Amino acid sequence: MKVMSGLDARFFYSETRTAHMHTMKVVVVDITGRDEPLSREVLPLVIEQRLERMPVLRRRIVPTPHGLGNPVIVDDPDFKIANHLRYVLAPAPGGPHDLDTVISQVASNPLRRDRPLWELTVVEGLEHDRVAFVMKIHHALADGVASVSLLENAFVTNDDEAVSEPFNPAPIPTKRELYRAAASSARHAARTLPKVVKRTYSGVRESRAVKKTLSAPLPGPFAGPRTPFNVALTADRTFASVEIPMTDLLDAKRTSGATLNAVFLALCGGAIRQYLERMGELPSGTLIASVPMATRTDKHRLYGNHVDNLFLPIRSDLADPKERVAAIHQTAVAARKVREKFGPDLFEWRSGLVPASMHGVLPQMWGATRLANRLRPPVNLIASCVRGPRERLEVDGGAMTSLISSGPILEGMGLNITAWSYADTMVVSLLGCSASLPDAQLLADDIRHESEIWSSQF
Numbered sequence: 250m251k252v253m254s255g256l257d258a259r260f261f262y263s264e265t266r267t268a269h270m271h272t273m274k275v276v277v278v279d280i281t282g283r284d285e286p287l288s289r290e291v292l293p294l295v296i297e298q299r300l301e302r303m304p305v306l307r308r309r310i311v312p313t314p315h316g317l318g319n320p321v322i323v324d325d326p327d328f329k330i331a332n333h334l335r336y337v338l339a340p341a342p343g344g345p346h347d348l349d350t351v352i353s354q355v356a357s358n359p360l361r362r363d364r365p366l367w368e369l370t371v372v373e374g375l376e377h378d379r380v381a382f383v384m385k386i387h388h389a390l391a392d393g394v395a396s397v398s399l400l401e402n403a404f405v406t407n408d409d410e411a412v413s414e415p416f417n418p419a420p421i422p423t424k425r426e427l428y429r430a431a432a433s434s435a436r437h438a439a440r441t442l443p444k445v446v447k448r449t450y451s452g453v454r455e456s457r458a459v460k461k462t463l464s465a466p467l468p469g470p471f472a473g474p475r476t477p478f479n480v481a482l483t484a485d486r487t488f489a490s491v492e493i494p495m496t497d498l499l500d501a502k503r504t505s506g507a508t509l510n511a512v513f514l515a516l517c518g519g520a521i522r523q524y525l526e527r528m529g530e531l532p533s534g535t536l537i538a539s540v541p542m543a544t545r546t547d548k549h550r551l552y553g554n555h556v557d558n559l560f561l562p563i564r565s566d567l568a569d570p571k572e573r574v575a576a577i578h579q580t581a582v583a584a585r586k587v588r589e590k591f592g593p594d595l596f597e598w599r600s601g602l603v604p605a606s607m608h609g610v611l612p613q614m615w616g617a618t619r620l621a622n623r624l625r626p627p628v629n630l631i632a633s634c635v636r637g638p639r640e641r642l643e644v645d646g647g648a649m650t651s652l653i654s655s656g657p658i659l660e661g662m663g664l665n666i667t668a669w670s671y672a673d674t675m676v677v678s679l680l681g682c683s684a685s686l687p688d689a690q691l692l693a694d695d696i697r698h699e700s701e702i703w704s705s706q707f
Contacts, residue, residue: 539628
């Protein structure tokens with residue numbers, strides 16, 4: 250039994266009826282190279298063989314009574330692989346758009362909490378003898394870095410290079426044990442408090458000094474305009490994805506001298522500019538994105554969240570791609586200099602000080618009152634760019650042809666754009682709901698069009 254961190258608990262309790270807190274990882278596999286079909290009888294055995302490399306998938310989250318402390322996580326004594334597998338047939342002809350339709354349906358349903366928080370949907374009927382595995386996993390279990398490590402660890406061919414953890418199921422903790430865990434969590438929070446206060450004070454003082462030396466404007470919360478993306482959520486999800494050659498992004502990175510993340514944000518800014526301009530909804534000011542930032546990048550970290558975030562403009566107010574990249578890069582460099590003064594762990598420490606039950610109060614209230622339809626959003630969208638596996642992976646004789654990732658949307662922030670690289674391709678996914686992004690494919694087409702413009706600009 251292990252007590253969850255405050256940040257993991259925050260993701261667990263922030264889920265509402267319309268704001269699902271799962272992420273999705275989609276693996277598309279060409280199975281023509283397999284010696285035997287990947288049947289419904291064989292697949293559970295294949296997954297079972299790899300569960301020691303994915304230990305978090307057999308762990309169940311158990312909340313403490315009345316939310317008095319952070320939940321605990323235990324190896325589930327009632328674990329059954331069949332409880333986590335689903336099979337669906339993609340609509341004909343089984344192309345990329347048809348797979349996107351299935352992914353949107355999978356994303357629309359929250360995970361059941363009486364078992365480990367993940368589900369694997371096997372999508373059959375795809376063209377070119379391919380099968381897709383849509384993994385839905387709760388954000389409380391793993392962030393983007395941990396998800397990449399989990400995926401690579403599961404499919405590494407050399408057993409000596411893989412990390413394995415044995416399965417040690419035990420009875421679900423009793424109330425007395427949970428109360429003890431809550432008390433232990435409270436003692437840890439009390440010990441952390443002086444450190445948080447000291448770091449916050451010194452961070453504010455030092456960051457103010459840094460800001461005086463910067464010329465780039467740094468947006469804060471509620472600095473972005475209201476847009477069609479910034480509404481109260483519906484429970485359903487819309488989804489689309491688009492593949493972009495990595496060479497296009499890397500050429501822009503080299504030419505501009507910016508980071509890959511700045512290039513990605515500029516690509517999003519140009520596509521959103523096209524999308525909103527077509528709707529007659531393009532604001533004069535730039536949209537602001539919440540950009541997750543990993544604070545620990547351990548190669549073999551297979552679970553947990555170690556993230557912070559930056560508020561960065563996507564400069565949707567600038568038509569020229571080169572100007573957009575340069576402006577975003579300048580602000581991103583400045584924002585990181587300021588954030589460094591607070592240290593990488595402060596966001597996690599602060600989350601650990603919040604009583605567990607309080608993590609969900611604001612999200613629940615925000616969703617129930619539908620205030621997002623009337624108030625300015627904290628940020629306009631969530632945008633994340635993760636470096637995925639650089640080498641092509643195999644799944645028991647099947648070649649992995651594509652890797653797609655998607656994060657959650659939140660009340661008032663009804664657009665998530667997530668990019669994951671895989672070998673020589675960047676797959677950009679777009680997640681919304683029928684209220685915030687009725688036709689996700691339109692924005693995906695705008696991203697493709699924007700990348701084509703870039704090929705002549707950089």
